[in-house]
Every structure is written in C-alpha cells, then in structure tokens.
Amino acid sequence: MKKIIFVLILNIIFASSSFADAAKMNAGKEIFTGKGMCASCHVLKAADSLGQVGPNLDELKPDIKKVLLSVTNGKGIMPAFGKLGMLNKTEIDIVSFYVASSAGKQ
C-alpha cells in the first residue's frame, strides 16, 4: 500500500517520464503476485507465475482495456476485483498497465 502511494506521488512529479513507468511496473508486479492474487490463476513469465486456472496471459497478450474490464467486472470465475472493492481504481490501473506491458514480452 505504501508503495502504491509512493508510485502515485512519483506519477504526479514525473507525469510522463519512463521513470514513472518503471515504478508502475514494479508496483504492478507486486499487485499481480500479492494483493491481486492474479499469479495464482494465470501464467505470466514476467512475474514468474504459473497459475493454471485462467488463460495464459503471455499467449493472450490482452490490451490494457481488456485487463481493466476483466479486473473491474470479473469474468467467469475470475472475481470482480473492482466491483467487490478487492482492489481500488489506482491499483487496477497499475496492475492493468503492468499486464498489458509485460504479457508476451519475455
């Protein structure tokens, strides 16, 4: 959580810099493997995750809109993290940026 606030502050200061993007990627990985539990259900090489419940994200290569939608509203047995309040809007933005930017890249 502290890290996310830190990233937010970084984003304000370095609005469009690649430094802010790098910080977002780190925070995104943390959400993916931690609070978001994405790793328990999805394969994503960038996060060393091997979950077999949902689609392999390296193969699916979802764009950011697709990740935002599925994390916010859920899909099939995937929980609606946004609607259920399991992740807040900032966390969803960050983890979606992370997945869209890293899927299929390693």
Ligand code: HEC
């Ligand atoms: C309990 C297991 C589970 C968890 C936790 C989970 N997912 Fe999923 N996810 C699934 C399943 C199953 C599907 C396929 C749903 C379907 O098409 O019926 C899916 C689909 C997706 C899709 C594809 C959506 C589409 O429109 O095709 C994306 C992107 C995705 N998940 C990302 C994430 C992210 C990011 C997280 C963490 C915030 C996450 N998932 C957490 C099981 C999970």
